[in-house]
Amino acid sequence: MPRAAYARPMTDDLSRATGQVSLGDPAFTYPLWPPMTAGCPRTSTEALSYPVEVDYAYEEVDGPALFARSASGRSDGIGRWAPLMPPLVGAGLAEGGTPLVPLEDGVYVKDESRNPTWSHKDRLNRVAVSAAARMGAPGVVVASSGNHGASAAAYAARAGLRCVVIASSHVPPAVLSFLRAYGAEVLPVPEDARWPLLRLLVERCALHPVSNLTPTHTGHAFGPEGYKTVAYELFADLGTVPSAVYVPVGYGELLFGVGKGFEELRRLGVTDRVPRLFSAEPDAGGPLAAAVRTGVPATHVEVGPTDAYAIDSSAGGYRARHALLRSGGEPLLVSDAQMRDAQRELAGQGMWAELSSAAGLAAYRARSGATPAKDAGAAGDSGDAGDGPVVCVSTSSGFKDLGVGTEPVEPVSPEWDALVPRLRAAGLLD
């Protein structure tokens, strides 16, 4: 299909999106609509699925002007980058615009818990639910027992669409409240039943899927377009490109989005280099690390016990490998103990992160062989060739963790004499 056939977006908005292109073979292109939700049919096989991504009329985008804009207009959310987004429908929730918080040694935490539903997933759902609305779907369906489900539910509500969340029957009770708060229909089913049910609901209720439908992960073609705004914001806030970005990885959509965002900055002449990307997977699984190690585009692994339930994927995806290797980065594995240490470090700096969210910092600490040291000059000292600070993405808040709300409240006596031993033990009294 000649590019001219879809060289103009089908809406009258600011988007310069032109179509979809296969990551399996960029010679295979597709129109922008409908969004591909099951990867590239021409390059995928029964065992291995290749995703597609959104293409743009980059020559129509004035990169330096767009990225010279200040971070103001936060209430616009990711709509502030509209030319490089698929068409966004209706009002968003001012997603993104999350701050960078420095740790003691100068490493930055990109605190994604500051999004509308307190995780990075809002960036994806702003874009994917817009696509559902644009397609005239009655609603969306998502297989998730956590952040992704709640975020999809919130954006569906905002857009006036229905939402079905296919949750695991092991969903933590506080997360169930979260999922239900936005009016979603929550269906807790056995783990194995989730993906077949997702397909049925797509087929029989005409719901637009915002979860993956393929054997290796491809996901929604538009989703990573939301995530790439993390890269835009890092550049805008730092005034430069980081040397390295450490990203918690389940399927790797966020990692791919971050990588794409930086590649676009380079393509548009805004920067001449990109950061190395480092993926952080639980060592209980790690399909991306396994794919890189064995030299395959994407693979499956057995997942052992881990509490990092937000990123304990058995299926990998080609997107993650593509982004990682293109950036010159490496796949890293972290143990639950390393994530707990990083989670404790973040909390000790005032940020309560979900265990999975701390994987990025855990991977950085493990790779740089360092526990956090004051004034160690670690910014720019990550062992990477490039200059620039190190950024660890923290994806979500601690409220979503396993174990939250399970500790019993143990009342103490308010009598002073009874409290003295406890206060002494805590170092609060001599």
Add this chain to the structure above:
Amino acid sequence: MPRAAYARPMTDDLSRATGQVSLGDPAFTYPLWPPMTAGCPRTSTEALSYPVEVDYAYEEVDGPALFARSASGRSDGIGRWAPLMPPLVGAGLAEGGTPLVPLEDGVYVKDESRNPTWSHKDRLNRVAVSAAARMGAPGVVVASSGNHGASAAAYAARAGLRCVVIASSHVPPAVLSFLRAYGAEVLPVPEDARWPLLRLLVERCALHPVSNLTPTHTGHAFGPEGYKTVAYELFADLGTVPSAVYVPVGYGELLFGVGKGFEELRRLGVTDRVPRLFSAEPDAGGPLAAAVRTGVPATHVEVGPTDAYAIDSSAGGYRARHALLRSGGEPLLVSDAQMRDAQRELAGQGMWAELSSAAGLAAYRARSGATPAKDAGAAGDSGDAGDGPVVCVSTSSGFKDLGVGTEPVEPVSPEWDALVPRLRAAGLLD
């Protein structure tokens, strides 16, 4: 004391804070240090406590230049307004900079759940914990079973200080996890024992109090200086002053801060008018409404049953009354049912707010006699004399609510035939 005696801040930073002044009688002034944590001793009586507030060398502040700055530099947090802040010590957590999210009828929600610990309290604690650090205190102590305690714990951790949280023994378990996450010493004690224990910990452990110590509320003298940045941001983001701001009120510190911020904008010549402020208290109590009704500076009320536990204060404070009446506003009372409706409206627009957080919107809906109507042109149509949009402050996330995590997970069969009735009932299948 002549003003010249404290006309210079005692630090070398950007702050133009000069001292503290009594709200009971502005002729009574105090040096900037130490922060007054028990109100104005010269105007307070045994029954009625008058707070003090921070004064500035306003003539040294270039208001138009300061407020012409874009909303960029979000990672600076409220430090971006440093000249109009008490001295801020160390690194913050990029508090504030929260977005405005429009509802269908054009009313704006100021979504304070987008702060570092997901509530407005972070603005206060950035300032109050800075004061503790500046004073050389070993730590802070706070009486709270919710947002304020967690926020104080986070900022204390960030500043390398200790934190003791005196919680109610009825603290919800998920909130207990939240409080403990930042390493605070949490002491769950009977309700009545909290304030005496707070005073003991201040006296005997030299902890700096970030909770109230007086019969009617005065709180920390510096606290509302953090809250006033809400007003600064509203002006910066809207490019104008709202006609009205609806604020959930427990003790009224936030209300006072918002009012002070707008008054400063007027004083600095940045604007020539201020919004009317409307307080939203649960009708189960309502000490501010009672004080206005009976014509006293501040009072106590009996509090009946309400689930709005974050704002169910029996003690009022003079700050709230002062700000409300100065703005030409009114005290409003809302029922739990009205708050639930507003909470549902917010969730239906993608924002999961704590019940107490929805009080502002509930009060607006009640006062404007309207359920939300699309295209009703409610922005600027609040029945107020002034032009400009209406803003409702939503203070915190739904995660902190009572009842979260208490609904049982009820697994459903993933068999299609078994699901059909449920999907039909939900309108997802014909």
